[in-house]
Amino acid sequence: MTQESKDEGATGLPASEEQSTTVTNKGASASAFQTATKSVEKGKSSKTVKSDDGDDAKKPANLTPDQFNRLLSLNPALKKEVESMEPAKVQDMMKTLSLADVLAGASVSAKNKKDMASYKFWQTQPVPSFDEAKSIIEDGPMQEADIDKVPKEPRQMYPGFEWVVMDLTNSDELNEVYELLSNHYVEDDEAMFRFNYSPSFLTWALKAPGWRKDWHIGVRASKSRKLVAFISAIPVELRVRKNLLKSSEVNFLCVHKKLRDKRLTPVLIAEITRRCNLVGVFQAIYTAGVLLPTPVSTCRYFHRSLNWEKLYEVGFSPLPPGSTKQRQILKFKLPTTTATHGLRPMTKKDVPAVLDLLKRYLERFALAQVFTKEEVEHWLLHDPKRIPEQVVWSYVVEDPSTHKISDFFSFYRLESAALASKKHQMVRAAYLFYYATETAFSSPHDKGALKKRLNELVKDAMILAKKENFDVLNALTLLDNPLFLEEQKFGAGDGQLHFYLYNYRAAPIPGGMNAKNQPDEKHMGGVGIVML
Numbered sequence: 001m002t003q004e005s006k007d008e009g010a011t012g013l014p015a016s017e018e019q020s021t022t023v024t025n026k027g028a029s030a031s032a033f034q035t036a037t038k039s040v041e042k043g044k045s046s047k048t049v050k051s052d053d054g055d056d057a058k059k060p061a062n063l064t065p066d067q068f069n070r071l072l073s074l075n076p077a078l079k080k081e082v083e084s085m086e087p088a089k090v091q092d093m094m095k096t097l098s099l100a101d102v103l104a105g106a107s108v109s110a111k112n113k114k115d116m117a118s119y120k121f122w123q124t125q126p127v128p129s130f131d132e133a134k135s136i137i138e139d140g141p142m143q144e145a146d147i148d149k150v151p152k153e154p155r156q157m158y159p160g161f162e163w164v165v166m167d168l169t170n171s172d173e174l175n176e177v178y179e180l181l182s183n184h185y186v187e188d189d190e191a192m193f194r195f196n197y198s199p200s201f202l203t204w205a206l207k208a209p210g211w212r213k214d215w216h217i218g219v220r221a222s223k224s225r226k227l228v229a230f231i232s233a234i235p236v237e238l239r240v241r242k243n244l245l246k247s248s249e250v251n252f253l254c255v256h257k258k259l260r261d262k263r264l265t266p267v268l269i270a271e272i273t274r275r276c277n278l279v280g281v282f283q284a285i286y287t288a289g290v291l292l293p294t295p296v297s298t299c300r301y302f303h304r305s306l307n308w309e310k311l312y313e314v315g316f317s318p319l320p321p322g323s324t325k326q327r328q329i330l331k332f333k334l335p336t337t338t339a340t341h342g343l344r345p346m347t348k349k350d351v352p353a354v355l356d357l358l359k360r361y362l363e364r365f366a367l368a369q370v371f372t373k374e375e376v377e378h379w380l381l382h383d384p385k386r387i388p389e390q391v392v393w394s395y396v397v398e399d400p401s402t403h404k405i406s407d408f409f410s411f412y413r414l415e416s417a418a419l420a421s422k423k424h425q426m427v428r429a430a431y432l433f434y435y436a437t438e439t440a441f442s443s444p445h446d447k448g449a450l451k452k453r454l455n456e457l458v459k460d461a462m463i464l465a466k467k468e469n470f471d472v473l474n475a476l477t478l479l480d481n482p483l484f485l486e487e488q489k490f491g492a493g494d495g496q497l498h499f500y501l502y503n504y505r506a507a508p509i510p511g512g513m514n515a516k517n518q519p520d521e522k523h524m525g526g527v528g529i530v531m532l
């Protein structure tokens with residue numbers, strides 16, 4: 001869920017209509033350190049901010065206490081550091097912290113060792129420290145895989161609680177997971193929006209090809225049987241540069257609000273790790289808005305209004321100073337019909353052609369999933385027999401004479417509950433998913449042509465998403481997205497999505513942004529995986 005700012009960005013920069021910033025859920029954390037500002041984790045709510053120029057990024061940002069608190073909510077380690085500091089020192093830090101530090105969500109401490117020490121759990125895990133990550137030259141596992149050393153039983157759960165496996169083929173249990181997440185998953189700091197992963201979405205996300213029931217882990221209160229925590233994984237084959245990794249994708253970590261700050265998260269993470277290890281999976285990929293040791297890449301969320309008026313009414317989009325509602329509506333107006341010849345919904349018979357195109361397209365990126373035919377079918381085609389409510393929409397471009405598939409694109413639906421709105425219950429957000437185009441392979445390579453083609457395709461994606469009644473289209477700076485974000489009037493988010501690898505040391509991978517935190521064509525070719 002994302003949100004546009006009506007005042008200033010989470011980073012504290014002034015608002016601007018032209019260059020807007022939005023924060024995205026699963027971005028920063030709305031964790032214990034609550035502030036008066038809006039921000040949603042894992043994608044966070046978003047705010048419009050004026051883009052900085054490069055030199056300014058290095059100057060002290062002179063943060064207000066509120067802005068500083070907001071930064072701390074993005075960075076638990078920094079928060080802990082600050083809590084143990086003298087107030088005068090904190091004041092100094094607020095004055096001297098540079099914008100680049102703020103935007104990167106980085107610690108102000110020059111000594112990353114201290115940072116690492118405050119990650120009581122993560123410092124015990126096979127993940128690179130901040131210091132180490134700076135000097136990684138060769139990619140590779142951090143710990144030897146030894147299946148015989150994997151504990152056969154889970155770590156003991158806290159008294160009064162017990163481990164359970166959630167059976168997502170059972171609609172009651174699926175609904176319990178839905179209930180837990182819809183009440184306790186990622187929300188903005190002001191609790192205005194909260195992700196609403198529908199039961200259909202969870203079925204789609206958690207029953208992907210190869211899924212394992214025992215990777216859907218719950219914690220129940222022994223007496224009431226209430227589900228109070230959840231963590232999950234699905235199997236994926238990852239490619240990190242040239243290396244193929246049999247991995248898991250960990251997602252939907254959630255702890256009931258009443259059980260926060262009790263160190264349940266490390267126990268959940270250890271248990272999902274153990275269950276992956278038991279079947280010979282020793283690497284994982286996961287994303288978070290909070291800064292943990294140590295991201296392999298960082299992307300930024302962008303948001304394109306499709307229904308500006310509703311976004312304004314729910315408090316998601318601001319009315320920029322000097323603008324009018326009418327002008328805003330006009331700014332985001334779209335044609336009613338798509339323009340690409342041969343564009344049509346993808347069907348099952350397109351799967352082999354889409355797989356071939358997608359595979360070649362993703363080879364252009366350093367970090368990507370290696371898709372199978374079954375996975376392409378699962379992730380891109382809506383199957384009403386398995387998944388009652390449509391979650392994913394995919395379209396192909398077919399040449400009318402040769403019948404070859406030259407392009408495809410897709411988006412998925414993820415609503416957020418508009419908790420503070422009397423008029424609207426949900427913000428219907430579409431998230432740009434995978435896409436590919438033959439234009440990327442023109443010889444000689446023609447970046448201008450690729451840019452033109454992607455702009456055409458994404459514009460059509462917006463038109464189709466609007467037709468499906470979506471209010472906003474969200475996208476990160478991954479894939480080739482920096483080629484169209486600005487031109488298609490996406491507003492930049494002030495939250496980031498960090499990508500992490502577990503038990504795998506990898507040199508940094510570009511996230512489509514430059515040092516100024518702006519989308520940059522020169523920093524593409526890194527992240528080619530889209531995580532839900």
Ligand SMILES: CC(C)(COP(=O)(O)OP(=O)(O)OC[C@H]1O[C@@H](n2cnc3c(N)ncnc32)[C@H](O)[C@@H]1OP(=O)(O)O)[C@@H](O)C(=O)NCCC(=O)NCCS
Nearest residue numbers: 119120121122185186253254255260261262263264265288
């Ligand atoms: C994220 C969440 C599970 C953390 O729970 P919590 O009660 O705040 O934290 P706990 O006391 O259980 O555990 C703290 C440890 O978990 C780590 N942690 C916090 N959020 C994390 C995340 N998203 N991913 C991995 N580790 C995380 C902390 O860094 C800390 O470890 P450290 O000592 O090494 O720094 C909880 O806040 C929550 O359910 N939030 C809403 C949903 C959400 O944000 N999910 C994560 C989406 S990426």
